[in-house]
Amino acid sequence: xxxxxxVAVRAGVTKQTVSNVVTGRVAVRPDTAARVRAxxxxxxxxxNLVARSLATGTTMTMGLIVPTVASPFYSEIVEEVENVLDxxxxxxxxxxxxxxxxxxxxxxxxxxxxxxxxxxIAGDRDLTDPLAxxxxxxxxxxxxxxxxxxxxxxxVVTIDYEHAGFLAGKHLRSLGHKRVAAVVExxxxxxxLTGLRAAFARHRLRxxxxxxxxxxxxxxxxxxxxxxxxxxxxxxxxxxxxxHDLLALGVLEAVKESGRSVPGxxxxxxxxDTAPVALTHPALTAVAIPAREMAQQATSLLLxxxxxxxxxxxxxxxxxxxxxxxxxxxxxxx
Amino acid sequence: xxxxxxVAVRAGVTKQTVSNVVTGRVAVRPDTAARVRAxxxxxxxxxNLVARSLATGTTMTMGLIVPTVASPFYSEIVEEVENVLDxxxxxxxxxxxxxxxxxxxxxxxxxxxxxxxxxxIAGDRDLTDPLAxxxxxxxxxxxxxxxxxxxxxxxVVTIDYEHAGFLAGKHLRSLGHKRVAAVVExxxxxxxLTGLRAAFARHRLRxxxxxxxxxxxxxxxxxxxxxxxxxxxxxxxxxxxxxHDLLALGVLEAVKESGRSVPGxxxxxxxxDTAPVALTHPALTAVAIPAREMAQQATSLLLxxxxxxxxxxxxxxxxxxxxxxxxxxxxxxx
DNA sequence: AAGATTCATTTGACCGGTAAACAAGACCTG
DNA sequence: CAGGTCTTGTTTACCGGTCAAATGAATCTT
Numbered sequence: 001x002x003x004x005x006x007v008a009v010r011a012g013v014t015k016q017t018v019s020n021v022v023t024g025r026v027a028v029r030p031d032t033a034a035r036v037r038a039x040x041x042x043x044x045x046x047x048n049l050v051a052r053s054l055a056t057g058t059t060m061t062m063g064l065i066v067p068t069v070a071s072p073f074y075s076e077i078v079e080e081v082e083n084v085l086d087x088x089x090x091x092x093x094x095x096x097x098x099x100x101x102x103x104x105x106x107x108x109x110x111x112x113x114x115x116x117x118x119x120x121i122a123g124d125r126d127l128t129d130p131l132a133x134x135x136x137x138x139x140x141x142x143x144x145x146x147x148x149x150x151x152x153x154x155x156v157v158t159i160d161y162e163h164a165g166f167l168a169g170k171h172l173r174s175l176g177h178k179r180v181a182a183v184v185e186x187x188x189x190x191x192x193l194t195g196l197r198a199a200f201a202r203h204r205l206r207x208x209x210x211x212x213x214x215x216x217x218x219x220x221x222x223x224x225x226x227x228x229x230x231x232x233x234x235x236x237x238x239x240x241x242x243x244h245d246l247l248a249l250g251v252l253e254a255v256k257e258s259g260r261s262v263p264g265x266x267x268x269x270x271x272x273d274t275a276p277v278a279l280t281h282p283a284l285t286a287v288a289i290p291a292r293e294m295a296q297q298a299t300s301l302l303l304x305x306x307x308x309x310x311x312x313x314x315x316x317x318x319x320x321x322x323x324x325x326x327x328x329x330x331x332x333x334x
Numbered sequence: 335x336x337x338x339x340x341v342a343v344r345a346g347v348t349k350q351t352v353s354n355v356v357t358g359r360v361a362v363r364p365d366t367a368a369r370v371r372a373x374x375x376x377x378x379x380x381x382n383l384v385a386r387s388l389a390t391g392t393t394m395t396m397g398l399i400v401p402t403v404a405s406p407f408y409s410e411i412v413e414e415v416e417n418v419l420d421x422x423x424x425x426x427x428x429x430x431x432x433x434x435x436x437x438x439x440x441x442x443x444x445x446x447x448x449x450x451x452x453x454x455i456a457g458d459r460d461l462t463d464p465l466a467x468x469x470x471x472x473x474x475x476x477x478x479x480x481x482x483x484x485x486x487x488x489x490v491v492t493i494d495y496e497h498a499g500f501l502a503g504k505h506l507r508s509l510g511h512k513r514v515a516a517v518v519e520x521x522x523x524x525x526x527l528t529g530l531r532a533a534f535a536r537h538r539l540r541x542x543x544x545x546x547x548x549x550x551x552x553x554x555x556x557x558x559x560x561x562x563x564x565x566x567x568x569x570x571x572x573x574x575x576x577x578h579d580l581l582a583l584g585v586l587e588a589v590k591e592s593g594r595s596v597p598g599x600x601x602x603x604x605x606x607d608t609a610p611v612a613l614t615h616p617a618l619t620a621v622a623i624p625a626r627e628m629a630q631q632a633t634s635l636l637l638x639x640x641x642x643x644x645x646x647x648x649x650x651x652x653x654x655x656x657x658x659x660x661x662x663x664x665x666x667x668x
Numbered sequence: 669a670a671g672a673t674t675c676a677t678t679t680g681a682c683c684g685g686t687a688a689a690c691a692a693g694a695c696c697t698g
Numbered sequence: 699c700a701g702g703t704c705t706t707g708t709t710t711a712c713c714g715g716t717c718a719a720a721t722g723a724a725t726c727t728t
Contacts, residue, residue, distance in 0.1 A: 014707070027706075029706060046447045047685075049449045050387045050388050050449065051685035052686075054715085056685085075405075079403055111425075115395075224613070279555065350716085366676080387715090389715045448684095
């Protein structure tokens with residue numbers, strides 16, 4: 001590996017002068033700079049980022065922890081984070097936890113050892129406890145798309161999940177639905193369910209626990225099986241709420257497979273509004289979660305915290321959610 | 335930040351002894367080790383990985399460059415790479431290029447500056463040129479899911495894309511299809527098309543350029559539009575080949591929207607066989623690409639190269655592809 | 669009991685940069 | 699022309715670890 005010293009010798013200057021040319025932090029006389037640049041080109045010198053990191057105490061790298069990237073929701077978040085980082089010359093260290101608490105803990109420990117300048121944790125309940133283990137309170141961390149109780153002392157960019165669930169319920173209620181089932185990943189999506197129930201409670205309607213179905217896996221297949229169980233439990237139900245899009249895809253199929261039409265016989269409403277759901281048949285109505293926006297804001301927040309040297313302000317920032325009404329919901333069959 | 339020196343003072347030993355305890359490389363007397371460990375716990379010491387990297391010349395980090403993560407194919411690759419890395423205590427630096435050559439070049443430059451110990455590049459044609467710029471020929475790089483001409487001098491784990499396309503064509507031919515259209519992302523998926531055509535050529539059938547439709551975007555929406563165009567161009571076609579799953583999803587919808595049935599009127603065959611396509615209606619027949627396996631092998635290959643200190647052997651490793659026949663293909667309508 | 673081994677710890681150099689204080693000459697300025 | 703300011707580049711120290719060789723004490727030989 002060719003080092004700065006090699007370049008310096010070749011250009012007949014000191015290491016430091018080379019450093020000045022490379023970083024541009026200190027002025028260097030044009031002809032000297034040219035000599036140095038020539039030497040750099042000749043030798044094919046590339047600064048060693050690790051050495052620079054050690055000297056400056058900053059790695060130009062941010063860590064991101066997500067439960068998985070194999071879901072449209074989180075892959076959108078990853079993309080957006082990487083986008084923002086790239087614009088600022090930062091690199092991304094990605095960790096996925098796969099609903100494995102130990103793994104999550106390990107990741108956290110690894111990243112906090114000054115390998116990254118900041119850490120963004122997206123929607124992973126497994127990490128609530130380990131967060132307390134963090135040695136340095138000044139280390140910038142932020143949470144994104146956080147759903148369960150928000151640890152105070154950490155900034156969060158998320159939405160009001162309960163309200164989002166409420167929006168879904170309100171929509172179904174306004175269409176006259178009374179007998180509905182909910183396919184909900186529990187306990188992760190508890191709040192979405194609470195919101196849904198609240199909307200029905202306003203009209204003195206209850207969604208009993210017997211009409212809540214937890215899928216065995218967070219995939220369309222899981223949603224499919226859960227919806228089938230729901231239809232068996234109450235053949236007369238007129239709507240099914242799915243606590244996230246992937247489940248909704250399966251629900252849609254299960255309803256159709258049972259010979260019922262969507263939305264004629266049964267309305268289906270999803271949650272997240274990721275890209276693929278606009279293309280189902282019928283197109284899925286869903287509560288839209290601004291995933292990219294959340295990711296972008298959380299990332300910017302951390303970048304700001306890094307340059308300012310201060311830990312990010314401990315604030316919860318709630319983004320707006322909205323309902324995207326497409327073709328999978330309609331008036332309740334009488 | 336508490337350093338090794340701080341721990342050393344507290345435990346009444348030298349920095350080096352602390353290092354020995356932490357790394358376990360050199361034996362330390364049990365009671366001293368205990369004292370050191372106590373000091374570590376008291377002070378909450380965490381080794382500075384950057385400093386360690388500088389000293390050892392190894393970062394325990396691997397770079398991965400993919401075109402995007404917002405596609406089931408690449409997100410599977412990312413997941414699998416991260417899996418393998420995690421098992422070996424490595425971290426993942428993720429870069430996405432978004433079909434942006436400049437960005438790709440920038441990423442490559444950044445990563446090659448000793449920030450990562452090895453680099454895995456998955457299916458990105460934009461990076462063929464910049465690869466030549468790499469300063470150190472001993473730097474471990476491998477390609478994965480590489481489709482276009484394979485740069486010699488670099489190890490590759492991929493499949494025979496032409497053969498995979500051939501499998502699709504053979505299947506359609508065996509079902510009696512003669513008039514077919516291809517929805518192909520070009521020039522990226524040129525080889526898949528070549529293989530498809532080869533299968534038809536065996537029976538003296540040609541798929542003319544007028545029956546090849548390039549989508550404007552690599553999404554279901556793109557596939558939808560392209561398939562619609564195909565059906566307009568030849569209303570009597572009996573099968574459509576899609577060069578990747580996302581397109582196939584759109585193709586499926588377009589065919590159904592036109593009032594035709596799948597596979598009764600038109601067969602649809604996809605490419606990649608990512609998780610979501612097993613759940614379409616009808617379930618999609620597709621050429622299966624072993625994405626996870628490719629990722630796993632390529633990653634292992636690089637990890638081996640790192641520990642052996644030698645650049646990975648320059649070998650092209652071709653994994654087997656297979657056809658997964660589901661319900662979207664059937665005998666050609668007469 | 670003196671020399672040879674072993675084990676545990678320490679010493680000093682080094683990884684490849686950056687930061688800040690410092691020196692030397694050119695340029696003002698009164 | 700003495701003294702101060704600007705430029706430009708050099709010196710010295712440091713970031714926080716690891717490595718290999720050196721030291722010292724304890725144990726084993728014979």
